[in-house]
Amino acid sequence: MHLDQPDLVLLSARLLDPATGTLLPQTALAAAHGVIVALGDDREVRALAGPATTVVDLRGAVVTPGLVDGHLHPVSGAERTRGVDLSGCTDLADVRAALADAVRELAPGAWLRGWGLDPNTFGDEPVAAASLGPVLDGVPTLLDLFDGHSQLASARALELAGVDGPRSFEQAAEIVCDADGRPTGLLLEDAACEVVEAAAPKATLDEVRDATAEVLRRMAASGLTGGHAMDAGGDSLAIYAALEERGELAVRLRVAPIAQPGTDEPAVSSLIAQQGTGGALWQVAGVKLFMDGTIDNGTAWLEQPDCDGQSTHAFWPDPEAYTRVVAQLHAAGVPTNTHAIGDAAVRHVLDSVAKARAAHPEGGAVRHRVEHIETVPDDTVARFAELGVTASMQPTHCCEYTRADHTDNWSRRLGEERAARAFRCRDLWDAGVRVVLGSDWPIAPFPPLGVMAGARHRRPGDLSLPPHGPEQALTPLQALQGYTLHPIWAAGDEHHAGRIALGHRADLTAFAHNPLTVPDTDLVSLPVLLTVLAGRPTHRDGSLG
Structure with a gap:
């Protein structure tokens, strides 16, 4: 192909600038070799097309930079979402x-798998296998609770795994047992879950690869062009490489491998050496860590115990060991992405970043992040801005799993004062913090319009219900920036992505109408007409011909 001949031309478009919320004066663009090479009117850009150019008449559709989910788990999610939904x-x-x-x-004799189980469905009954009644008698069953940090195993599954009582783990994990020491079936955190997982049948590598490819195709159809993948366990990196080689990697991925408690200096050095490896559409960048678990499980780290007397400990048995790992990564210029939900966990992460910056000022430009941030006091909000730490948040967790009247499990455990400061997206934004939005799929659905709608109206799927913390709602432009400019900045890509500009990546999303003017409650149903990754359409609505 001649260098002047673009791979893609888009015509009759309304090009939206996410920095200002205004439309650009141009109506057409051309892309070649994965970047935008021309902006202009339809006539002049159409003239650039050659016989091999894909030309799409958007008929007035609104084009934004490609949407990027700031927190998801493509491979492990594809594995976790097997079985009954x-x-x-x-x-x-x-x-x-x-x-x-x-x-x-x-x-x-086959195992039953399930996912997305909400502890609120148990009402006043304990989250235990016995609460499900005789339906699972004799059936080896492993159900993922919605938070991704716990599972419920049937008696037969526990028997096959050889689990007949409590066990000790290096990380904050637990096989929950009753007063007589008998397992209830509830498994908290990865180390406990893995005991039963080891006895369950595994999906083959080909099955996981194909399931991941299908998930990524559906993500592209929802408007996503990118995602920050918060794990790199098992065969995930090999799967990304294989999908790219086969032309099936439909979403650009930034992958952060995990540093678990017990990670020593040689292991940290190995994580540092991994940075920058990958392919054209996926790259290892950053490290994921955990400072606590979840409020719903009683495994978060709160400054005061929850109303059940739980959530009192860090995920790392020695929190100072976490601090040392952050300092080592910071000194090497590696950004950290730390899961921190409770107020004590978030505070410790910020303290650790402050110590790392003080000890290694040469790494001052490293862009650290905190993931989730479900309840924090005022002084913590201010510290995010002071330290330049990004807030990566998932507003649909608040919308779908908590209630405005605080009768849900999450709010009941926290009590009124802490539940009233739920998911402080707007307070963090107003404090000058970059807020990145995402789904945490498979914890919540990945369609980005649903997440942006939740950020704007703070209501669950049943829109007749009142919002939880309406004062924390984002504006339409802020919600769009949380899926464009901010995740791009967090990844250090702002000079060549996130805007519709010459030389920027041709990662684009086209909507039937302007997402900034569509009412909050209608946003989720806004049609995505076209998704473009590196100048190649990954989704094209039939209405475009």
């Missing part, structure tokens, strides 16, 4: 019915 169940009757249907279809 329990995310739509609202009470135990729904759960039991869904499981009974799945059991009837199960081959004798």
Whole structure:
């Protein structure tokens, strides 16, 4: 192909600048070799097209820089979402019915898997296998709770895994047992879950690869061109490489491998050496760490215990060991992305970043992040801005799993004062903090319009219900920036991505209408007409011909 001949030409477009929320004067663009090479009117840009150029008439569609999910888990999510989908169940009757249907279809002796189980469905009953009744008798079953930090195992699954009592773990994990020391089936955090997972059948590498490819295709159809993948376990890096080689990597990925408690200096050095490896559309960048678990499980780290007397400990048994790892990564110029949900966990992360900056000022430009930030006091909000730490948040966690009247499990555990400072997206934004938005898929659905809508109206799917913390709602422009400018900045890519400008990546999303003017409650149904990754359409609505 001649260098002057573009790969893609878009015509009759309304090009939206996410920095200002205004439309650019141009109506057309051309892309070649993955970047935008021309902006102008339809006539002059159309004239650049050659016989091999893909030309799309957008008929007035609004084009934004490609949407980027700031926190997701493509490979592990593809594995976790096997089996029966329990995310739509609202009470135990729904759960039991869904499981009974799945059991009837199960081959004798086969394991039953499920995902998306909400602890709120248990009402006043304990989150335990016994609460599900006899439906799972004799059936080896492993169900993922919605938070991704816990599972519920049936008696037969525990038996096959050889679990008959409590165990000790290096990290803050637990096989929950009753007063007599008998496992209830509830497994908290990865180390406990892995004990039963080890006995369960595994999906093959080909199955996980194909499932991941399908998930990424659906993500592209929802308007996503990029995502920050917060794990690199197992075969995930090999899967990304294989998908790119096959032309099936439909989303650009920034992948952060995990540093678990016990990570020593040689292991940190290995993580540092991994940085920058990858392919054209995926790259290892940053390191993911955990400072606590979840509020719903009682494994978060709070400054005062929750109302059940739980959430009192850090995920790292020695929090200062975490601080040392952050300092080592910071000194090497490696950004950290730390899961911190409770106020004590968030405070410790910020303290650790401050110490790392003081000890290694030469790494001052490193862009550290905190993931989730579900409840924090005022002084912590201000410290994010002081330290230049990015707030990576998932507003649909608040919308879908908590309630404005604080009768949900998350709010009840926290109590009124802490539940009233839920997911402080707007306070952080107003304090001058860069807020990155994301789904945390498979914890919550990945369609970005749903997440942006939740950030704007703070309501669950049932829009008749009141918002939780409406004062924390973002404006339409802020929500769009949380999926464009801010994740691009967090990744250090702002000079060649995130804007519709010459020389910037041709990662683009086109909508039937302007997402900034569509009402909050209608945003989720706004049609995505075209998604473009590196100048190549990954989704094209049939209405475009």
